Amino acid sequence: MPFLLNAWYVAAFAHEVRADAPLARTLLDRPVVLYRDAAQRAIALDDRCPHRFAPLSKGRIVEGVLECPYHGLRFDATGQCVHNPHGDGRVPAGAKARAYPSVERDGAIWFWPGDPQQADASLLPSFDFVDPGKNLTHTGYLLTRAHYQLSADNLLDLSHFQFLHPDTLGSEAIARGNMQSGSVEDTVWVRRTTHDEVLPPFVATGFGVPPGARVDRWMDVRWTPPGLMSIVIGVTGAGMPREAGLISPSAHWLTPETERTTHYFFAFGLPKEMGDAGRELVRYAVEGLMQPFEHEDLPMLEAQQKSLGDSDFWAAQPALLPIDAGAIRARRVMERRIAEERTAAGTADTPSTLRGVRVTVADPLGAG
Known part of the structure; x- marks a missing residue:
């Protein structure tokens, strides 16, 4: 599947992009360099000098502009060469690197x-609950060796908690819980609720639930293209209304590195009024989740990618279950958006879903 180009993607966490050293990152199969200019604005340019194609990320930042490490040409926030130290200093007409809106x-x-x-x-959808200017936040990052849609599938179907994360995130109550999904325009949502559940120790500790206490837990996931997700997990005493419980909101942003690797950025946030307790909780959430994410989710996603190889997802004829409803909705949105974009650009081809591929078992969303 080609990439959706006319969309916002996370390139980096804000704290990664500095004014004293450039950052190299491959995004959607293209090398990009990120840095801050003299006004502390984040700048994104192609990581290739237009002179001899040296990576600009290996250069240095001089008075807010980026200097090529090979011959010293300097480029401003628009990608235009503004300094040529050679000869009479004239700047060739083609001395410009592509600049990306940021x-x-x-x-x-x-x-x-x-x-x-x-x-x-x-x-851009709002993720203000992880705005460090307003909330207590903590961040995490993983590089996943799988297509970003497989990562989205994983987060849109949290039923895997019971089986892939039985010691940290899941319990036997998940499979018998209630699951609903739907969409509003291009936003997909999935809501899963468990009742009368005994939480695993990691989750119970995070929510301050005594060992063995019976609770209801809900997991609300929101997805918007191209791979921007929020997950709100809440816990309350069994049979109590949601308003009586505690919630933990998190952001999950998927940016393709290549067609088979994904930058997975995630962050947790809580109100600043919670003080040191809130600061400890967001740290606990990120550092605690890093273990199951890295040692259980990533190997599974990488194994899926290895199994699929270069095959199209639909050509592999997945046998669909009702738990796949949210993930399939998201895939359909992406396929439609990419097809529309390619048609507008005059590069359209036939989407895989229209090539006569038959999906085994009943599609939980019907024909729409």
Whole structure:
């Protein structure tokens, strides 16, 4: 599946992008360099000098502009060469690196790889609960060796907690819980609720639940293209209304590195009014989840990718279950958005879902 270009992706956490050293990162199969200019704005350029194609990320930042490490040409925030130290100093007409629209928001640097004229910051969904200026936050990052849609599938179906994470996140109550899913325009949501559950120790400790206490737990997931997700997990005493419980909101941002690898950025946030207790809870959540994410989710996603190889997801004829409803909705949104974008650009081909591929077992979403 080609990438959706006219969309906002997370390029880095804000604290990763500095004014004293450039950051190299591959995003959607393209090398990008990130740095801050003299006004502390985050800048994203192609990581290739237009002179002899040296990686600009190996250079240095001089008075807010990026200097090539090979011959000293310097490039400003627009990617234009503004300094040639050789000869009479004239700048060749083609001495310009591509600059990408970028926005700093909610603790992240977002970049737009498509048509700059379509870049609109108002299209970004809100993740203000992980804005470090307003909340206590903690962040985590993993590189997943699998297609980013497989990672989205994983997060849109938390039923795997019971089987993949039995000692940290899951319990036998999950499979018998209630699950609903739907969509509003291009936003997909999945809500899963368990009743009369005994939480695993890691989750119970995070929510301050005594060992063995019976609770109801809900897990609400929201997905917007291309891979921007929020997960709100809440816990309350068994039979009590949601309003009586505690919640833990988190952001999960998936940015393709390549067609088979994914940058997985995640963050937790709690109100600053919680003080040291809140600061400890977000740290506990990120550092605790790093273990199951890294040692259980990542190996499974990588094994899935290895099994699929270069095969199209639908060509592999997945046998679908009702628990897949949210993930399939998200895939359909992405396929439609990419097809629309390619049609507008005059590069459309036939989507895989229209190539006569038959999906085994009943599609839980019907034909729509």
